[in-house]
Amino acid sequence: MNQDNRSRTPKPSMSDTDHSIEQHKPLAVTTTRHTDISTLLQPVPGRRQAMAGFDREFVDIVDYIIRITHRIWEEKNVGLIYDYYSHNCPIHTLAGQSFGAEAAVQGTLKALGAFPDRTLYGDAVIWGGDDKQGFYSSHLITSTATNTGDSEFGPATGKKITFNTIADCVVKANRIVEEWLLRDNLSIALQLGLNPHAIAQRQAAADRELSEPFHDWRLGEIDRVRAQTAPGKLPIPDNPVREPEAFARAVMHEIWNRRMFGKVRDIYAANAVFQGPSGRRLYGHGEIIGNAIALMAALPDARISVDHVCAVATDTGEIDIALRWTLAGNHEGGGLYGAPSGRRIMLLAASHWRLNEGGKICAESTIYDELAVLRQVYGGG
Numbered sequence: 001m002n003q004d005n006r007s008r009t010p011k012p013s014m015s016d017t018d019h020s021i022e023q024h025k026p027l028a029v030t031t032t033r034h035t036d037i038s039t040l041l042q043p044v045p046g047r048r049q050a051m052a053g054f055d056r057e058f059v060d061i062v063d064y065i066i067r068i069t070h071r072i073w074e075e076k077n078v079g080l081i082y083d084y085y086s087h088n089c090p091i092h093t094l095a096g097q098s099f100g101a102e103a104a105v106q107g108t109l110k111a112l113g114a115f116p117d118r119t120l121y122g123d124a125v126i127w128g129g130d131d132k133q134g135f136y137s138s139h140l141i142t143s144t145a146t147n148t149g150d151s152e153f154g155p156a157t158g159k160k161i162t163f164n165t166i167a168d169c170v171v172k173a174n175r176i177v178e179e180w181l182l183r184d185n186l187s188i189a190l191q192l193g194l195n196p197h198a199i200a201q202r203q204a205a206a207d208r209e210l211s212e213p214f215h216d217w218r219l220g221e222i223d224r225v226r227a228q229t230a231p232g233k234l235p236i237p238d239n240p241v242r243e244p245e246a247f248a249r250a251v252m253h254e255i256w257n258r259r260m261f262g263k264v265r266d267i268y269a270a271n272a273v274f275q276g277p278s279g280r281r282l283y284g285h286g287e288i289i290g291n292a293i294a295l296m297a298a299l300p301d302a303r304i305s306v307d308h309v310c311a312v313a314t315d316t317g318e319i320d321i322a323l324r325w326t327l328a329g330n331h332e333g334g335g336l337y338g339a340p341s342g343r344r345i346m347l348l349a350a351s352h353w354r355l356n357e358g359g360k361i362c363a364e365s366t367i368y369d370e371l372a373v374l375r376q377v378y379g380g381g
Contacts, residue, residue: 030062032122033314040066040122052131053173061135061171062125069139072108073120081105086177093181094348094372095203095381097217114151115161119144123365124352126322128310134172136310138322140352140365141165153189153199161191164275166350166367168308168324180324182350185371187279196371197338197378203371204380218381222346225305225328231257236267240359241319244311248323248353256304256327259296261289269360277370288364295327298336299345302329318362321353331377337370341377 028048032040040063048060058064068084071077085101098107112118121142129135146160164187168180189196207215234254240247251267254260265285274282274291282288296302304327311321327347332340349368356362375381 029060029127029312030066030125031314032062032066032125037070037122041070050131054131055174058174061127061137064171064174065125065127065137065139065169066122069120069122069141073112073118076112078105078108078112081108084175085179086175089175089177089179091179091181092217092348093183094218094346094369095185095375110152114149114156115145115147116149117146124320126310126312126320126352129170131173134170134177136308137169137171138310138324138350138352139167139169141167147192152203153185153192154194157192157194159192161188163188163191164365164367166352166365168322168350180348180350182348182367183369184277184279184367185369186277186374189371190279196374200371200374200380201378203375204378207375207380215381218346218376219344221326221348222328222344225303225326225346228257228303228305231303233258236263238359240321240355241313244319244321245309248309248311248321249306252304252306252323252325255292256296256302261292264289264292267361268364269356269358269362272361273363275363275365277366277368294336298333299327299329299331300333302327302345317357319355321355322350323353324350337373337377341379343377343379345373345376346381347373 030040030043030048043059043063046059051058051060054064058067068080072080072084081104082101085104088100089104091098091104098104123140123142125137125139127135127137142162142164144160144162147157149156163184165181165183167182169176170178186196189199231253234250236250236254237243237247251263254263255267268285268288270284272284272288274280274288276282276291280291282291304325306323306325308324309321311319313319327349329345331337331343331345334340347368349366351364351366353361354363372381
């Protein structure tokens with residue numbers, strides 16, 4: 001991680017480092033898995049971890065994320081964004097950056113105008129950090145919505161859709177101070193019955209009319225990731241429970257940077273399920289390997305940077321790991337994103353892994369915006 005990223009991301013706590021995460025087990029921190037929303041919205045009062053600077057009603061960081069999301073989106077109290085986001089909060093998406101609570105309010109209003117009945121289901125919140133350095137949360141969400149209003153994709157279609165999002169947030173003293181938002185926009189376009197290539201071409205043309213600073217962040221990130229030297233071997237720890245960050249970084253490095261795709265067989269369970277962008281659902285070693293090769297064939301000189309990792313143990317002896325990562329390369333191969341364009345491409349992505357008791361990845365949810373990738377292919381972004 002470069003120095004700029006370190007300055008924005010809170011200093012890792014024990015749950016973010018290569019130390020054991022066994023410390024989480026005695027804490028009654030909220031878990032979303034197999035917990036009904038009615039229970040999540042009415043937690044038993046009383047702090048379950050230190051929460052200096054947070055409203056007294058919140059019992060832990062998971063409770064904070066779940067309840068403010070529900071209030072803003074389900075209850076439609078959009079103005080609460082002013083209370084829960086800092087005034088200058090950077091919000092990073094692959095389609096571009098925005099800054100501040102006001103930008104978040106406007107983006108939410110536009111989304112609700114197009115999909116007024118949007119319902120969000122919190123699948124998982126994986127977290128790290130603390131109230132002193134700042135919490136880091138990674139929130140995996142499944143949404144259902146009906147497109148009754150015009151949207152960034154085009155005129156209203158009346159179609160009902162389901163899509164996934166991961167929102168990674170740095171939270172300090174009751175406010176989100178930085179957010180990375182990953183949404184499966186290409187899947188949305190397909191479910192609406194629209195042509196994603198036509199949408200991407202239209203958006204790219206609009207991007208080219210914008211000033212150079214609009215593109216600076218993405219281009220700077222591409223330079224950062226591409227600056228890596230030739231990838232050397234990085235041993236994968238045998239015990240991911242004790243070394244979750246080292247495990248995650250080594251896995252991504254070996255598979256993606258070193259192109260050791262066969263290591264999928266060592267790292268993933270034979271019956272692993274992969275849920276990916278554009279509605280992909282893959283099963284087992286062969287399909288997971290094929291997906292990785294397809295991406296790298298389109299961007300054959302790509303490199304990956306793992307920018308954040310956090311992990312929590314479950315009450316069933318498993319472990320959940322969340323990682324945010326960036327991929328950058330030149331579009332020199334065909335297949336996944338059409339004929340080679342030669343353009344510099346960036347992916348901003350996040351993954352949630354569930355590891356079984358044997359330390360194998362048995363379930364993965366990875367999200368990045370492939371509509372924004374096509375937008376770059378057509379000269380925008």
